[in-house]
Amino acid sequence: MTELAIGVDLNGTSLRIGAFTGGLEPVESISMVTRVAAGPDAVVADIAGGVRRLIQSHLGSGKGAGKLAGVGVGSPGPINLIEGRLGRLPNFPGWDGFALRDALEQALGLPVALECDANAAALAEWKAGAGKEIVVDSMCMLTLGTGVGSGIVLDGKIWHGMVGMGGEAGHVPILPDGPVCGCGSRGCLEMYASATALVRIATEMAVSGEAKDIAQLIEAKKVEGKAITALDLALLARGGGSGARELYRRLGFHLGLGLAGLVSTLDLPLYIIGGGVASAWDLFSDQMFETLHAYSYVYRLGEPSQRLKKEKDKTFVCPAQIGPGAGLLGAAMLPAFGAGRAQGESL
Numbered sequence: 001m002t003e004l005a006i007g008v009d010l011n012g013t014s015l016r017i018g019a020f021t022g023g024l025e026p027v028e029s030i031s032m033v034t035r036v037a038a039g040p041d042a043v044v045a046d047i048a049g050g051v052r053r054l055i056q057s058h059l060g061s062g063k064g065a066g067k068l069a070g071v072g073v074g075s076p077g078p079i080n081l082i083e084g085r086l087g088r089l090p091n092f093p094g095w096d097g098f099a100l101r102d103a104l105e106q107a108l109g110l111p112v113a114l115e116c117d118a119n120a121a122a123l124a125e126w127k128a129g130a131g132k133e134i135v136v137d138s139m140c141m142l143t144l145g146t147g148v149g150s151g152i153v154l155d156g157k158i159w160h161g162m163v164g165m166g167g168e169a170g171h172v173p174i175l176p177d178g179p180v181c182g183c184g185s186r187g188c189l190e191m192y193a194s195a196t197a198l199v200r201i202a203t204e205m206a207v208s209g210e211a212k213d214i215a216q217l218i219e220a221k222k223v224e225g226k227a228i229t230a231l232d233l234a235l236l237a238r239g240g241g242s243g244a245r246e247l248y249r250r251l252g253f254h255l256g257l258g259l260a261g262l263v264s265t266l267d268l269p270l271y272i273i274g275g276g277v278a279s280a281w282d283l284f285s286d287q288m289f290e291t292l293h294a295y296s297y298v299y300r301l302g303e304p305s306q307r308l309k310k311e312k313d314k315t316f317v318c319p320a321q322i323g324p325g326a327g328l329l330g331a332a333m334l335p336a337f338g339a340g341r342a343q344g345e346s347l
C-alpha cells in the first residue's frame with residue numbers, strides 16, 4: 001500500500017508543500033509566495049489547499065487508497081509547542097501568538113505535527129543527511145540563513161525545553177555590546193553568522209574604508225540596481241578579495257565562539273552546519289575550528305586527529321549535505337518521529 005508523508009516549509013517569503021513516499025522519496029512539491037500581509041487565515045487556507053491537492057493526487061480514495069503517514073509543518077520559531085502558538089516573529093508582523101497548529105488541524109481535519117523550521121532541518125540532516133552514515137542518538141545543527149536557527153536532538157528526541165522554545169542557539173549572545181537583534185537582545189550569534197549579518201558587516205567594512213574590494217562590489221551592484229548578497233561576497237572572497245576573505249574569517253571566529261558554547265555545554269558527538277551560508281565552508285571553517293579549539297575545553301579534550309573524519313568518541317563538526325530542501329524533508333519526517341508536539345503529548 002502506498003504511504004504518503006506531507007511536509008510544509010513555511011517562511012516569511014516562501015511556502016513549500018511537499019509529498020514524499022514512506023521511504024522519503026520526493027513525489028511532488030508545490031511552491032508559492034507566503035501571503036504574510038494577507039494575514040494568518042489566508043496562509044492557513046493556502047497550506048490546507050496545497051496539502052489537500054497533494055493528498056488527492058497521490059493517495060486516491062476508497063478501496064485501494066494509500067495511507068497518510070502524517071502532515072508535518074516547519075515554521076519559524078520560537079513556538080510554544082504546548083499551545084501550538086507562534087512566538088514573536090520579526091518576518092511575520094501582526095502574527096504574534098497565532099495558534100497555527102489548531103488553525104491547520106481545523107482547516108485540514110487532520111492532526112498536524114508542528115516544529116520550528118530549524119528543528120525540522122536538524123531531523124532531516126540527522127537521519128537522511130550528514131548524520132546518515134554516523135549513527136548517533138544526539139546531535140545539533142546550526143542553520144545559517146536569513147537568521148541563525150538551531151535544532152538539538154538528545155537521546156533520539158528533539159530537545160524542546162519547557163514549552164518548545166529550547167535550542168535557540170542563534171540568540172545566544174556573542175558580544176554584549178553588539179547590534180540590536182530582531183529578538184530584542186544585543187549581539188546574538190544571528191547578528192554575526194547569518195546571511196543578513198554578512199551583508200551588514202560587509203557594508204560596514206566598505207564604509208569604514210577597511211575593505212576596498214567590497215566597496216567596489218557594492219558600487220558595481222548599485223550600477224545594476226542590485227544590492228550585494230552573501231553569495232556575491234563568497235565569490236569575491238574566492239576570487240582573492242582580501243576584505244571579503246577577512247569578512248568570512250570573522251564569520252568563522254563568531255561561529256566558532258557560538259559552537260564553543262554549544263560543545264562545552266552539550267558534549268554531543270555531532271554538530272552540523274547548514275543553511276545557505278554553510279556553502280562558504282571553505283572560506284570560514286579553518287577559523288571556526290581554530291576558535292572552537294581555543295575557546296572550548298570540552299572540544300580540545302574530544303578533538304579528532306583530522307577534521308571531517310569521524311573518530312569514535314570524538315566531537316565531529318561537518319557541513320550539511322541536504323541543502324535548501326532539508327526543512328521540507330524534515331517537516332515530512334516529523335510525524336513518523338513522534339516530533340511536533342510537546343513532550344508527552346502524542347498525535
Ligand SMILES: [Zn+2]
Nearest residue numbers: 171181183188
Ligand atoms: Zn537575537
